Amino acid sequence: MVCLAVSGLAAGEEKRVEDLLRQMTLQEKLGQMTQVDLGALKDRTDIARLGLGSVLCGGNTDPENNEPATWRRTVVQCQQLALQSRLGIPLLFGVDAVHGHNNVLGAVIFPHQIGLGATRNPRLVEETARVTAREMLATGIHWAFAPCLAVAQDPRWGRTYESYSDDPELVGQLGAAAVRGLQGGARVRTWRALACAKHYLGDGGTTEGVDQGNTECDEATLRRVHLAPYREAIRAGVGSLMASYSSWNGVKLHGHRYLLTDVLKGELGFEGFVVSDWAAIDQLSPNYKEAIERAITAGVDMVMIPNGPGQPNNYLEFLRLLAELVNEGRVAESRIDDAVRRILRTKVRLGLFERPMTPEGLLSRVGAPEHRAVARQCVRESLVLLKNERGLLPLSKRARHIHLVGQAADDLGLQCGGWTISWQGSTGAVTRAGTTLLQAVRSTVGPRTRVTYSRDLAGGTAADVIVVVLAEPPYAEMMGDRKDLSLSAEQLGLVREARASGRPVVTVLYSGRPLLLGSAWEDSDAFVAAWLPGTEGQGIADVLFGDARPTGRLPRVWPKDPRHLRSSEAAADPMFPRGFGLTYRTRGR
Numbered sequence: 001m002v003c004l005a006v007s008g009l010a011a012g013e014e015k016r017v018e019d020l021l022r023q024m025t026l027q028e029k030l031g032q033m034t035q036v037d038l039g040a041l042k043d044r045t046d047i048a049r050l051g052l053g054s055v056l057c058g059g060n061t062d063p064e065n066n067e068p069a070t071w072r073r074t075v076v077q078c079q080q081l082a083l084q085s086r087l088g089i090p091l092l093f094g095v096d097a098v099h100g101h102n103n104v105l106g107a108v109i110f111p112h113q114i115g116l117g118a119t120r121n122p123r124l125v126e127e128t129a130r131v132t133a134r135e136m137l138a139t140g141i142h143w144a145f146a147p148c149l150a151v152a153q154d155p156r157w158g159r160t161y162e163s164y165s166d167d168p169e170l171v172g173q174l175g176a177a178a179v180r181g182l183q184g185g186a187r188v189r190t191w192r193a194l195a196c197a198k199h200y201l202g203d204g205g206t207t208e209g210v211d212q213g214n215t216e217c218d219e220a221t222l223r224r225v226h227l228a229p230y231r232e233a234i235r236a237g238v239g240s241l242m243a244s245y246s247s248w249n250g251v252k253l254h255g256h257r258y259l260l261t262d263v264l265k266g267e268l269g270f271e272g273f274v275v276s277d278w279a280a281i282d283q284l285s286p287n288y289k290e291a292i293e294r295a296i297t298a299g300v301d302m303v304m305i306p307n308g309p310g311q312p313n314n315y316l317e318f319l320r321l322l323a324e325l326v327n328e329g330r331v332a333e334s335r336i337d338d339a340v341r342r343i344l345r346t347k348v349r350l351g352l353f354e355r356p357m358t359p360e361g362l363l364s365r366v367g368a369p370e371h372r373a374v375a376r377q378c379v380r381e382s383l384v385l386l387k388n389e390r391g392l393l394p395l396s397k398r399a400r401h402i403h404l405v406g407q408a409a410d411d412l413g414l415q416c417g418g419w420t421i422s423w424q425g426s427t428g429a430v431t432r433a434g435t436t437l438l439q440a441v442r443s444t445v446g447p448r449t450r451v452t453y454s455r456d457l458a459g460g461t462a463a464d465v466i467v468v469v470l471a472e473p474p475y476a477e478m479m480g481d482r483k484d485l486s487l488s489a490e491q492l493g494l495v496r497e498a499r500a501s502g503r504p505v506v507t508v509l510y511s512g513r514p515l516l517l518g519s520a521w522e523d524s525d526a527f528v529a530a531w532l533p534g535t536e537g538q539g540i541a542d543v544l545f546g547d548a549r550p551t552g553r554l555p556r557v558w559p560k561d562p563r564h565l566r567s568s569e570a571a572a573d574p575m576f577p578r579g580f581g582l583t584y585r586t587r588g589r
């Protein structure tokens with residue numbers, strides 16, 4: 001009999017899994033291995049009819065309207081359908097809750113992982129994951145496709161902000177903390193929610209930081225840099241893992257049997273299940289049947305299928321072709337049983353059979369003040385002070401006039417970045433609660449301080465201090481890949497103009513990665529890297545006005561030379577080394 005250390009099922013639970021497996025037809029087993037995007041499910045009763053194992057909402061998939069209560073109603077409806085299937089196996093519903101329950105309107109949005117990396121605070125990261133789990137559970141959802149364990153090596157990569165650090169040790173430490181926060185720790189009897197470590201393996205190592213590209217290195221490097229954090233996540237009990245679109249030395253991970261099966265499930269003893277990424281197996285071969293064969297035999301246990309009926313490679317097609325492959329002996333039944341066993345055990349471990357529905361009372365907690373307080377604390381601890389000439393910071397709350405400049409000073413969407421409400425994120429009032437830096441400054445200063453704001457410098461040239469806020473536009477995945485990491489001419493011009501006014505200049509940068517600062521560096525008296533802080537802009541004002549001490553330290557090397565952007569190369573002569581960060585004392589009120 002199989003004996004489990006990490007997934008730790010009791011004998012009775014193990015028996016339940018085996019009993020179920022014995023009763024399942026081949027089609028029912030394949031159903032469990034199928035994960036369909038809600039938008040691709042034209043007929044939701046397919047959940048019951050086909051016994052689907054999982055449904056997800058991708059970055060651009062929402063229920064009919066984006067309200068927490070509607071999310072919940074939709075998830076509950078899907079769950080009811082799963083319970084009506086012949087064997088009544090509960091459904092696992094998944095979302096990209098990667099910085100809070102970020103698809104849902106009104107949910108608290110945490111800093112993206114790069115900002116959490118700057119906090120270097122595992123206890124706080126664990127707390128963010130616990131809060132995220134609570135907001136997910138409120139909407140009936142048990143599964144987050146997080147944390148991302150990428151060890152991003154090249155900031156040209158559009159997913160750099162999803163990576164805690166370019167240091168495998170810090171990624172492992174914080175990734176494990178996130179797993180504990182989401183699930184509840186390796187030793188708890190019943191998991192709170194399910195984490196998904198992604199993207200296995202080497203997503204952050206691709207040449208020139210190209211998304212979904214090729215990670216070229218020897219095996220020792222792959223293990224030291226990219227595999228190391230997975231050991232920590234597995235030790236923390238992570239129950240699922242997502243394969244990477246990327247390749248290692250030209251071989252796509254989704255078809256990489258050595259890495260998915262021999263190393264991960266064998267050597268590392270991973271007992272959870274592997275889910276494929278969004279239509280990723282389709283890339284293994286132009287022939288879908290062959291693609292399925294490669295992925296499943298390599299060790300993928302559940303397949304994420306976004307396309308709807310009528311399109312190529314939809315879930316009906318997947319189920320039909322995988323059945324053929326098994327009947328033809330091209331995919332072993334033992335492989336299918338292994339996959340289904342892993343999925344069912346996870347469902348047992350989540351307590352889904354006993355409590356498929358989460359308590360409705362949690363709904364009022366989505367975006368709750370105590371959740372926002374945790375996010376605000378993250379923002380405070382994530383800011384990295386890079387420069388502070390003549391002790392310009394902290395600012396006085398009794399200054400006569402403070403001027404903020406730049407669209408980002410009053411734009412929640414720019415604060416939050418990608419994976420916020422929509423896949424790519426957007427500018428403007430993306431969600432309905434939260435605080436921009438402008439609002440935060442206004443509620444921080446004393447009654448006699450004038451706070452003004454303009455996109456350009458209008459009305460600000462006589463202020464006591466000018467706060468320039470610069471931002472990268474929101475992006476996600478490949479859309480965020482850049483060749484040139486310089487600030488734009490417009491951004492440089494704004495800081496230059498502020499400087500020309502002769503007033504002291506504080507520059508705050510919202511970005512998913514270190515950028516080449518050019519003249520904005522000399523033109524600023526103080527400079528704060530704020531990453532993508534999320535909805536709680538008050539945390540920035542807390543630091544700027546000295547209610548909180550800056551304690552953040554760079555989670556990655558900050559390059560200086562456009563020819564040496566990759567951390568390993570930039571480290572020789574960086575703008576700032578990893579770990580850099582200035583501070584000052586808090587100021588009495």
Ligand code: BGC
Binds near residue numbers: 477
């Ligand atoms: C991304 C994953 C994400 C998935 C589901 C993919 O494109 O690479 O990180 O979890 O979509 O939205």
Ligand code: BGC
Binds near residue numbers: 061
């Ligand atoms: C993302 C999905 C998103 C989709 C949009 C994928 O790559 O991961 O979450 O909804 O693209 O087409």
